Amino acid sequence: MNSDHDQHSIGISAIEYALPEHCMALQELAVAGRLDSPAERLGEFGFEKIHVSTEPAETLAWQAVEKLMRNYAVAAGSVSAILYAGAIPSSHLIGGTTEAFLNGFNYPVARLQYEFGLLNATVAGISQVGCLGLMTAVKWASDFLVANPEARSVLCVSADVFPPQAKREMIYNVISDGACALLVERGAGTNRIVAQRQITKGYYWDSIGRQNEIVAAYFPTARHIVSDTLAAAGIESGDLAWIIPHNVSLRSWEILLGLLGLPREKLFSDNIATKGHVIAADNFINLKDATDNGRFRRGDKLLLFNFGFGANWGCLILEH
Amino acid sequence: MKHTVLMTGATGAMGGPLLKTLRSSGTIGRIYVLARHNAPELRASNAEVLRADLSTLDICPTDVTAILHAAADTRFSAPLDTARATNLEGTRCLLRFAKRCPHLKQLVFLSTVHVAGRRAGPVLETELDHEAGFVNAYEQSKYEAEQLLRSRMGALPIAVYRLSTILGDSRTGEVGKPGGIHQALRFFYHSLAPMIPGRPDSPVDLIALDYAVAAVAHLFCQGFVAGRTLHICGGRETLPLAELLDLTYTCFLRDRPAWRKRAIEKPAVVDLATFDLFARSVEQIGDSSLRQRSPNSSTIPVARKR
Numbered sequence: 321m322n323s324d325h326d327q328h329s330i331g332i333s334a335i336e337y338a339l340p341e342h343c344m345a346l347q348e349l350a351v352a353g354r355l356d357s358p359a360e361r362l363g364e365f366g367f368e369k370i371h372v373s374t375e376p377a378e379t380l381a382w383q384a385v386e387k388l389m390r391n392y393a394v395a396a397g398s399v400s401a402i403l404y405a406g407a408i409p410s411s412h413l414i415g416g417t418t419e420a421f422l423n424g425f426n427y428p429v430a431r432l433q434y435e436f437g438l439l440n441a442t443v444a445g446i447s448q449v450g451c452l453g454l455m456t457a458v459k460w461a462s463d464f465l466v467a468n469p470e471a472r473s474v475l476c477v478s479a480d481v482f483p484p485q486a487k488r489e490m491i492y493n494v495i496s497d498g499a500c501a502l503l504v505e506r507g508a509g510t511n512r513i514v515a516q517r518q519i520t521k522g523y524y525w526d527s528i529g530r531q532n533e534i535v536a537a538y539f540p541t542a543r544h545i546v547s548d549t550l551a552a553a554g555i556e557s558g559d560l561a562w563i564i565p566h567n568v569s570l571r572s573w574e575i576l577l578g579l580l581g582l583p584r585e586k587l588f589s590d591n592i593a594t595k596g597h598v599i600a601a602d603n604f605i606n607l608k609d610a611t612d613n614g615r616f617r618r619g620d621k622l623l624l625f626n627f628g629f630g631a632n633w634g635c636l637i638l639e640h
Numbered sequence: 641m642k643h644t645v646l647m648t649g650a651t652g653a654m655g656g657p658l659l660k661t662l663r664s665s666g667t668i669g670r671i672y673v674l675a676r677h678n679a680p681e682l683r684a685s686n687a688e689v690l691r692a693d694l695s696t697l698d699i700c701p702t703d704v705t706a707i708l709h710a711a712a713d714t715r716f717s718a719p720l721d722t723a724r725a726t727n728l729e730g731t732r733c734l735l736r737f738a739k740r741c742p743h744l745k746q747l748v749f750l751s752t753v754h755v756a757g758r759r760a761g762p763v764l765e766t767e768l769d770h771e772a773g774f775v776n777a778y779e780q781s782k783y784e785a786e787q788l789l790r791s792r793m794g795a796l797p798i799a800v801y802r803l804s805t806i807l808g809d810s811r812t813g814e815v816g817k818p819g820g821i822h823q824a825l826r827f828f829y830h831s832l833a834p835m836i837p838g839r840p841d842s843p844v845d846l847i848a849l850d851y852a853v854a855a856v857a858h859l860f861c862q863g864f865v866a867g868r869t870l871h872i873c874g875g876r877e878t879l880p881l882a883e884l885l886d887l888t889y890t891c892f893l894r895d896r897p898a899w900r901k902r903a904i905e906k907p908a909v910v911d912l913a914t915f916d917l918f919a920r921s922v923e924q925i926g927d928s929s930l931r932q933r934s935p936n937s938s939t940i941p942v943a944r945k946r
Contacts, residue, residue, distance in 0.1 A: 361924055492925050523831070523902040535922070536827075536834040540905035571921050578914030579835070 330462050331508030332638065333473075334392040335608040337500040337601060338383035340373035346494070355489045362494055366570025366589070370488060370596035373481045373497035377411040378428035380499035381479035385432055388475075388501040396437040399503075400471035401464055404429035405446040405453025405478040407599045407628065412445050432477065441475065450628025451566065452518070453600040454478035454500060455636060459516050461504035473505040478600040491531065493568040493597040500601035511607070512639040514621070515553035519545050524631035534631055538572075541633050543579045546625060549635040553621075557582055561620035561640075564610065566602040566627065567592045576625075588615060602626065603636075616640040642669035643745070643861075644703045648694065648734065649710030650687065651679045653816030654750065654806065657853045658710060659685050667861040670703065674711070694733035707747040708860060709734050713778070716820050720777040727781035731788055738796055746864045750856065751802045753845065753873055755783040765802070765869045786869075797866035801859060803852055804873035810848035821846065828885075829892060829899070833907040837915035840882035845874045881909055 344352070346359035346367060355362065373380060381404070388394060404427075406412045414426040429443040446453050446460070454476060461474035479499035482488065488495050504513075519541060524534045550557060563586050565573050570592045577584055588610045591602075598605055603624040610616060620640040627633050645662065649655040650673040662668050663685060671687040674697065682689050690697070694711070713726035731749065738747050756763040757774035768790060774780040789798050807822075808815040815822060827833040855872045879887070885906045892899050910918075 357925055364924070365921075492921065521903045523904070530831075533831040536832045537905060539834045539918070540908045543908050544905055571917070575914055575918050575921065578917065579908050579910055 329507055329512060330465050330504060331510060331512035332458065332502050332604075332607070333505040333508035333510060334388055334394065334503040335500065335604050335611075336384050336387035336391060336502075337498060337598075337605045337608065338380045338387065339371040339496065339498045339595065339598070339605075340375065340380070342372050342374065343369045344372050344488075345369045349488055349494070352485075354485070354487050355494070356487065357489060362489065364571070365492060366592045367494045367596060368593040370494050370496040371498060371598070372488075375481070376415065377406060377479040377481040377497075377499065378414050378431065380481065380497065381428055381432065381477050381501070382435065384479070384499040384501040385436060385475070385477060388503065389436055392503065394473075394475075394503060397440050398472050399438045399441045399475050400468065401461065401474045402429055402433055402438060402441045402443045403446055403457035403461055403474060403476045404432070404443065405449075405457045405476070405600050407447075407450050407453055407478075407480050408482070409447070410483070411480045412447055428479070429477070438475065448630060449520075449632045450630045451568075451597075451600045451602075452626050452628030452630075452632040452634045454502075454604060455516075455600070455624070455626050455634040456518065456632075458502070458504055458513070458636065459518060459634075462513050462516065465504065465506050471506070473503050475501065475503055477501045480599040490597075491535065492572060496596035496598045498595075498598035498601050498605070500598070500604050502604050510611075510640060511622075514555075514637040514639050515549050516636045517545050517549045517552060517634070519633045521631050521633075527629045527631075534629075537631070538627060539576060539579055542576055542625060542627070545633045545635045546580055546623065549623070549637055553637045555621060555637070559621050560586060560623050560637075561617070562610065562615065562622050563587045564603050564606045564622050564624045565589065565592070566625065567595060567597040567606070568602075568627065569597075600626075600628070607638075611640075641705075642667060643706040644670040644672075645706045645708060646672045646674070646704045646737075647687070647708045647710065648674045648730075649712060649750070650682060650685070651675060652710060652712070652714075654803070654849070654852060654856075655710040656681065656816065657849060658708075658856055659687060661853050661857040662708075662860070663687070665857060665861050672704070694730045694737070697733070697737050702742060704741045705743050705745045706860070706864075707734065707738055707741070707744065708750075709748065710750045712750070712782070714817075714819065716776045716778050718777055720780060723777040723781035724784065727778070728784045728788065731785040735788070735792055735796065745797060746860075746866065747796055747798045748856075748860050748864065749785070749789055749798065749800045751786055751800050751869075752779070752782050753802045753804050753871055754779045755786055755802065757783065765871050768869075793867050797864075799859075799864055799866060800869040801856055802869065802871050802873075803856075804845045804847045804871070806849050806852055807846045808848065809850050811850060814849075816849065825888060828888060828904075828907060829896075831902065831904045835908040835910045835915055835918060836881065836885075837912045838881050838909050840880060840909050842881040842909075843874075843878040844881050844884050845878045846884075847872065847874055885909070 349355050350359040457476035481497040622638045624636040650659045673687040676693045758772040
């Protein structure tokens with residue numbers, strides 16, 4: 321099989337996430353004025369409830385990283401880089417917003433590096449790709465490991481918390497706060513990266529002004545990138561064992577599966593109703609949960625697809 | 641002997657060029673054209689303009705030997721009553737007039753291949769009746785007009801020419817009157833066409849205006865056979881949907897360099913169930929999400945209905 325990183329055997333060896341305990345059902349959100357559409361209608365799109373945080377994004381990020389380091393016994397010295405993704409600007413600042421100019425340099429990624437003692441890790445933030453941040457981080461981590469043979473692993477983190485009282489509905493989906501941490505590692509024993517593609521279409525940079533155009537571009541571009549990624553992996557859509565989705569509504573997936581000619585049974589959709597759209601983290605939260613629930617067999621080909629405002633489409637094929 | 645012609649619809653996208661071609665054919669003598677409004681474009685045609693509509697037509701018809709009925713309400717969005725008023729009742733009025741023409745040799749009705757409505761598979765010229773239903777009132781009203789005409793074919797010399805969808809002039813690219821196909825292309829150009837129901841090999845029958853005009857003029861002047869229904873369409877040269885989209889995409893890239901950097905995708909060709917699910921989703925959620933639109937947003941809505 322022809323693939324992007326065959327010779328490097330790079331994969332995602334560990335995933336953990338942190339979701340706030342507090343949940344709000346659609347009806348509660350409607351009463352609080354945090355939806356645009358009727359709750360019943362969003363229910364038809366596959367949602368039931370979301371997670372809402374009173375803690376800032378960096379706290380959720382810390383919780384996810386702490387679980388990852390502990391549960392997988394990650395040696396601090398083995399991490400060569402940390403990539404921190406946040407879809408909204410406040411996620412990249414400790415404290416969210418600040419009046420003091422110098423506080424604008426208080427980056428959560430630096431604090432993570434310090435608090436977990438990742439002294440060998442260089443750091444960077446990934447923004448301006450919307451909900452594609454964590455998938456972008458995985459791609460750059462993978463490319464980093466290819467380019468740096470001495471490097472062993474890259475820690476990728478995403479965290480986003482919406483401002484208090486912000487609307488939670490955004491073009492067909494309902495949004496949760498949350499964080500996810502994962503390790504992209506050379507010689508990973510699982511989730512080997514077979515192929516990955518991203519497309520950015522700057523014409524759609526104005527997410528409100530070009531909203532209709534984005535909705536219209538979403539599906540054909542999704543089909544395009546999925547097709548390209550399958551070709552890069554040297555496999556057919558029929559070879560896929562599972563589709564690991566973003567949680568941007570079950571309805572959008574029913575439409576996309578129709579476009580792709582893939583059966584509904586291959587979609588891991590357990591989390592859409594109860595976890596909502598956890599911004600950049602969806603695919604990887606779903607990947608972990610499906611793994612923990614024993615859904616995969618060794619060697620299964622998994623397709624992860626995501627979209628981020630900006631506008632960005634991403635697709636990743638893993639071999640479990 | 642040259643015909644004396646009564647023509648309706650001479651100010652339409654098809655009727656205008658058709659009148660010009662008939663005038664230059666050398667086989668037509670006098671031409672009366674019906675016009676409900678002042679139509680300055682008819683002055684140059686040397687036609688005799690009758691300011692009337694079909695329901696009030698009271699000229700002495702003794703010299704009329706041929707009628708060409710090209711008037712129609714071609715709007716896909718018209719309600720059935722409105723479409724019927726022109727397409728069915730207008731035809732009924734014309735038939736009443738035709739009965740009063742003692743020297744009438746031929747009556748030609750310009751119809752549409754879309755009288756087939758939602759039928760699938762081959763549709764023969766000899767066929768009309770079906771119970772497959774219609775996509776819009778235009779199709780239904782033209783179908784009903786054809787039924788009416790067929791019922792009178794024993795008494796009057798009637799022929800029906802069913803035209804396919806007219807795209808524009810193949811020589812100049814000019815589009816006289818934009819229709820549904822042009823709206824679809826406009827959606828594609830503006831990145832508002834996510835998907836099209838069909839199969840990649842679904843034929844999309846389109847014809848050029850100049851081809852349609854030449855065919856109708858030829859049949860009207862030299863090939864009239866009473867009782868016949870003919871299809872004027874692309875036939876075997878019809879492009880499959882996927883190829884049509886490819887060609888359109890290539891033309892946009894070639895003729896509009898600024899369009900290239902938008903990186904707009906071709907619409908996906910999907911099955912009807914997928915398309916309907918998408919359309920229903922936009923209907924359900926679209927309006928509420930549009931409340932957030934900014935002042936510089938496009939004024940073109942997402943295509944919601946076929």
